[in-house]
Amino acid sequence: MDTLPILIKNVLFTGFDASDIPHLLSCLQPREASFHKDQIIINEGDVIEDLGVILKGSVNIVRNDFWGNRTLVSKIGVGDVFAEAMACAHQKSEVSVISCEESTILFLGVHKIITTCRRGCVFHHTIIENMVRLLSQKNLGLMKKMNHITKRSTKEKLLSYLSEEARKAGKRTFSIPYDRQQLADYLCVERSAMSNELSKMKAQGLLDYSRNVFQLKEER
Numbered sequence: 159m160d161t162l163p164i165l166i167k168n169v170l171f172t173g174f175d176a177s178d179i180p181h182l183l184s185c186l187q188p189r190e191a192s193f194h195k196d197q198i199i200i201n202e203g204d205v206i207e208d209l210g211v212i213l214k215g216s217v218n219i220v221r222n223d224f225w226g227n228r229t230l231v232s233k234i235g236v237g238d239v240f241a242e243a244m245a246c247a248h249q250k251s252e253v254s255v256i257s258c259e260e261s262t263i264l265f266l267g268v269h270k271i272i273t274t275c276r277r278g279c280v281f282h283h284t285i286i287e288n289m290v291r292l293l294s295q296k297n298l299g300l301m302k303k304m305n306h307i308t309k310r311s312t313k314e315k316l317l318s319y320l321s322e323e324a325r326k327a328g329k330r331t332f333s334i335p336y337d338r339q340q341l342a343d344y345l346c347v348e349r350s351a352m353s354n355e356l357s358k359m360k361a362q363g364l365l366d367y368s369r370n371v372f373q374l375k376e377e378r
Contacts, residue, residue, distance in 0.1 A: 169292045173284050182281045186270045193257040200255040208265040209242040215261025221253045230343035233335045307346045313355045315345045331373040
């Protein structure tokens with residue numbers, strides 16, 4: 159698989175020319191692995207040393223409580239990075255990462271990223287800066303999710319999330335990466351209650367939807 163077109167767009171490799179990346183990877187000692195649909199990539203409780211870059215497919219990041227209730231933290235796809243914070247902390251994972259489909263992951267050792275190599279590789283200062291930028295972006299993403307799920311009602315959670323997705327898309331019609339159960343898990347609400355609220359908002363003319371494509375219509 160030609161990974162360069164994917165990696166060159168990744169925040170970790172910002173500022174590098176395509177010709178630089180093979181030299182950088184030779185210092186990072188990457189390993190590539192493939193996973194079937196629903197296969198566990200990282201299990202809750204695993205000690206993580208590598209971050210993963212998705213080269214093909216997509217993964218769900220989920221958290222289970224004591225009783226086995228699942229919360230979907232996020233769903234990410236090609237070019238996205240996962241497990242970077244856990245790997246930096248070198249602590250047991252508090253989430254599981256599960257392949258949504260046939261997926262290929264490039265694993266990079268965090269220790270290799272955040273420490274300069276013995277050869278005095280000129281690329282390491284840049285990738286360390288990029289790593290800090292990546293962690294900051296992920297933190298902002300979690301703050302946005304907290305803004306959604308701390309709303310009082312299911313309706314307010316839906317409107318907060320859908321409004322954010324519309325802003326990201328830059329238009330009223332947009333698609334989301336979740337099916338109904340995944341969206342309910344992401345927003346920490348019951349699926350039936352969420353479906354009822356969506357039906358009500360559609361009847362009220364606030365929005366329209368078909369599967370995972372939504373259109374926001376009227377102002378609240």
